[in-house]
Amino acid sequence: MTQEFVHVTYLAHGKPGTDWQKKANGIAVGLTVGSWTDLPEARQAAMQKHLGHVVAAEEIGTDRDGLAQARLTVAYPTINFTPDIPALLTSVFGKLSMDGQIRLVDIDLPTEFASRFPGPKYGIDGIRNALNAYDRPLLMSIFKSVIGYDTATIAEHFYQQALGGVDLVKDDEIFFDETYAPFEKRIEACRLAAERAQQETGKFTLYAANLTGPVTEIFDKARRAVDAGANALLLNVLTYGYDVLHRLAADPQITVPIMAHPALAGAMYPSAQYGVAAPVLLGKLMRIAGADFGLYPSAYGSVALERAETLKIAEALRGEQGTLHRAFPVPSAGIHPGLVPFLYEDLGNDQIINAGGGIHGHPQGSAAGGRAFVAAIDAVVNGKTLTEAASNSPELKTSLDLWGNPSGK
Amino acid sequence: MTQEFVHVTYLAHGKPGTDWQKKANGIAVGLTVGSWTDLPEARQAAMQKHLGHVVAAEEIGTDRDGLAQARLTVAYPTINFTPDIPALLTSVFGKLSMDGQIRLVDIDLPTEFASRFPGPKYGIDGIRNALNAYDRPLLMSIFKSVIGYDTATIAEHFYQQALGGVDLVKDDEIFFDETYAPFEKRIEACRLAAERAQQETGKFTLYAANLTGPVTEIFDKARRAVDAGANALLLNVLTYGYDVLHRLAADPQITVPIMAHPALAGAMYPSAQYGVAAPVLLGKLMRIAGADFGLYPSAYGSVALERAETLKIAEALRGEQGTLHRAFPVPSAGIHPGLVPFLYEDLGNDQIINAGGGIHGHPQGSAAGGRAFVAAIDAVVNGKTLTEAASNSPELKTSLDLWGNPSGK
Incomplete structure (x- = not known):
């Protein structure tokens, strides 16, 4: 050997x-x-x-x-x-x-x-196939403030987000207490909400449910989620350990993509003298362990990382690497429609535009917030400016007026 | 409520x-x-x-x-x-x-x-009972350089360490490939070596075996270790995630104490601006999750932490905290017999003196290295100086000559 x-x-x-x-x-x-x-x-x-x-x-x-x-x-x-x-x-x-x-x-x-690590089970191609969405960045919306909410209210929030045309909705990563909205019930309710929205929009929306609880039960819980109709899972990889992601990705019964949240990463990457660089922590290790989606702070939002670092993370997630599938980079935190041109210039189509406040904070509500993003993405993909696109999208115009259009175009 | x-x-x-x-x-x-x-x-x-x-x-x-x-x-x-x-x-x-x-x-x-966390299953009192060792710090020796060694060689190394009078021997935390020394065989062989040494010294020695492998198998592996006669387990808590320690500690079938290794902690605690302070990372969280022993860099050795921080870690591990058992603080790295007076002045009896090179590097071998520490511990507990003790312990004299006696007494 x-x-x-x-x-x-x-x-x-x-x-x-x-x-x-x-x-x-x-x-x-x-x-x-x-x-x-x-x-x-x-x-x-x-x-x-x-x-x-x-x-x-x-x-x-x-x-x-x-x-x-x-x-x-x-x-x-x-x-x-x-x-x-x-x-x-x-x-x-x-x-x-x-x-x-x-x-x-x-x-x-x-x-x-x-090659002895699982890598992403679905990756960019698999997720695009599941969504029938090609040749553009995907759009994700983050549930906000759902602590203490019941299943029906959460499903209604999901429905509003899905109506806006987002491709995915993810749980808030701090959603742990499931007393009022048990995991499998929540998954079922959000799947029904996705179907209801699809009847109106023609578009299906994936739900990434936050996988929590004892590590001894998490694998069974993930399998039950799949049985309940889950179509994605969210994991706080660094607080659970990379090996939990690894074994979820390697489990043939867990037939949904896994989204890796970067919670706690800031305890390790920001120092110049100590720790682990973000492209290793949130890029390379996440991908080999099996993240289909890798979240990280964007260079433009409220919680910022240096642009060069974000490009290295994206390359680690989606660059060619042996037989490993390519994972979706998900630059996050403080994203509003005016930032879409910057994200698009950096990463092109193979990324996920991910917003929370930039969707929910829209004065006409979450569905309008989603539509503003859809219009912004459509603009950049078709070589139009946001200002041009806003002339046909009152929702986008409202977003740009509220949060700005820093590209100036 | x-x-x-x-x-x-x-x-x-x-x-x-x-x-x-x-x-x-x-x-x-x-x-x-x-x-x-x-x-x-x-x-x-x-x-x-x-x-x-x-x-x-x-x-x-x-x-x-x-x-x-x-x-x-x-x-x-x-x-x-x-x-x-x-x-x-x-x-x-x-x-x-x-x-x-x-x-x-x-x-x-x-x-x-x-109180909803397990905390240490045995803690200081349980471990002292198992070893029938009271009113003094315990002594631990670290296996060195066992990558690539077979079971028989490892058992012989264990025997030499046990002969020196140490209370515990721990695996090297980077011992992962078990091709030549499978986990359960190694545990059995070291138990026999401990019994063999006990016939000569009258003293039993615990072996903390490094618990490795997929997180999906680690709980079964731990139970099998207990069946094979393991009397302690070592876990790299931060790379596996605290919840693995938590669930091992909460498992009633795992009837041995667990030793928490601090590997990777330096990626999080040293910065002044970022990360998590060492007393939280290696003290409070380790204890609630169930560490019976908490290892951390001592203030005196090769890999040093500030003294005030080490005292806070020890307090977090062994101070009174509701109904939680008290865990043994294990200040580590670069410890030699000349440092025992400093460790004793800081923490008194309820600690573990832990040495690798300070035992194996003894010119007369590991057993002699252990005896030098036993003499040093006996001295400080009885209010004697190391110089006095060395007059009755040629092994201690050799250690002090080689590595120094910084207390000057």
């Missing part, structure tokens, strides 16, 4: 004069065989296949505190891991994450090892 | 002149009912019990970039959550973690809500 390696790149800060080659070698040996030069020769021969090595160790600058900055790339033999993210993250950034100023900035998985 | 609230404290950075009361109120409303002033009065009456509120919003200083710093404490009604950590963290620091410079620094759980 040829050896395969996972290449992991770190950004490290340290005292001026740090021997980065030595530092990287300490990582490569310490996180694989533990020690090397102390081993007898016969033992070294047996352990060679488990030994990590340094690919690159390059000083790249100095920070404002005078600390030297370096990029270190270490190769870890895949033979040391089982193909799951707890094994991968614990090995390459478990203890190491606590060892001084060090940040995980990239992971490069070799083809054979990556 | 009287309302109970989880109090969450954040450290926020923002522009000078930020209205912190308004900011905190936005969090309290936004992460509970979504919006409030827009709601009709009848709806407000129904939603009142779900509404969060601001407990405190206090500006505390200015950072070196001229940003204002504030401590914000928000009360969340427990009625909004299910009693599990994914619900709790997603709600109070899910989306919010991505919303600017904000850090979660404390969580205060009310008694009734905390």
Whole structure:
């Protein structure tokens, strides 16, 4: 068997004069065989296949505190891991994450090892087929403020959103207490609401229901959701662990796409010295674990991420990667119709325009808010300006008047 | 039913002149009912019990970039959550973690809500009973470099460690590939090695085996471990998710204590602006979820945390908290016998002295390395200096000569 390696790149800060080659070698040996030069020769021969090595160790600058900055790339033999993210993250950034100023900035998985992860079960093509929606970005609406609401009220909210022409509606990710709106009842009620809206609009709307509860029951719950007619599931991946997403995606009975929410990601990606870069956290790892949709903060909204980072996340989700399906990037938070041209210029058709307040805050209600977005998307896809489109869409005109049209066109 | 609230404290950075009361109120409303002033009065009456509120919003200083710093404490009604950590963290620091410079620094759980979490199944008292070891810190040794080793070799390493008089031996947390040393075989072999050592030393040694593999199989695997004679389990809690620990601790068939490894914690706690403070991450949440042992970087070793933070972690693990059992604090990384007086002064008897290189690196081998620690612990408990103790323990003398005796006594 040829050896395969996972290449992991770190950004490290340290005292001026740090021997980065030595530092990287300490990582490569310490996180694989533990020690090397102390081993007898016969033992070294047996352990060679488990030994990590340094690919690159390059000083790249100095920070404002005078600390030297370096990029270190270490190769870890895949033979040391089982193909799951707890094994991968614990090995390459478990203890190491606590060892001084060090940040995980990239992971490069070799083809054979990556193919042992499920990846998205449906991905962009599968979801487009399910919705019969091609050659344009999809539109998603987020339920707002449903804590304490009952099933009938939630279904009515769903109906209003679906009437506006959105392709998907997702639960609020903080919807946990299901006393008034039990999971399967909610799924059934929203499916009926989708059918009712379809009779008026001709368009079907998927519902991504928030999958919650004990991890020991979540897989059964997901299967029951499918039996109840669910057509998508939402998961708070980082609070449940990537392996929960992985096993949901790998389960042949769970025949619906899975949407990965980024909740808690901000505890890990924003620091310059520590943590895990957003394209790894919300892009690469989400995709191999099986996210069909990857949500992340857009570069334009209320909760913003740097544009370059958002483009890397999108590339990690939907770029070519072996046999893995492509996942939908879903730039989120504070999106209103005036931002659609920016999102479209960045990512083109293969993305989901995702809005909460930008739909529900529309003065004529959620259905009108949805129609405003539909008109905006139709405009950008057909090379029209929002101002042109607004002349035929009073709903869009209202949105632009309220939230602005920052592209100025 | 009287309302109970989880109090969450954040450290926020923002522009000078930020209205912190308004900011905190936005969090309290936004992460509970979504919006409030827009709601009709009848709806407000129904939603009142779900509404969060601001407990405190206090500006505390200015950072070196001229940003204002504030401590914000928000009360969340427990009625909004299910009693599990994914619900709790997603709600109070899910989306919010991505919303600017904000850090979660404390969580205060009310008694009734905390009592719905399992907490440690055995805790300090249960573990002391199992080991028949009282009135002193316990001693743990970490397997080193076992990737690629077979069961017999691992059992021999265990035997050497047990001979040195350690109370527990834990697997290396990066031990995943079990091809050469299958989980249950390894547990059986180490149990036999423990019995063999006991015949010589009169002392029993617990083995904490690393629980790995798919989350869908991990609960069965843990039960099989118990059937195979396991007497403790090690879990990489942060890469698997706290809920895995929670459900293992709540499972009546898993009749052994669980050791929580802090792998990946450094991706979250070290930044001053972002993330989650170590006493929450490695103390409070680990304990309610059911850790019997909580590992964390000590203030003295190679991978260091500030002393004040380590004391808060220990307090969170073992302080009085309703009916929850007390968990063992395990300050770790780079511990050698010369550091025992510092650890003892900080935490007294109810802790575990945990060493890897400080045991295996002993020039006379791991058994001698263990004996050096036993002598050091015996010294501090009996009010003797290490220098005095070393006069009766050549192994301790060797350790102090090699790694130093920083207390100077």
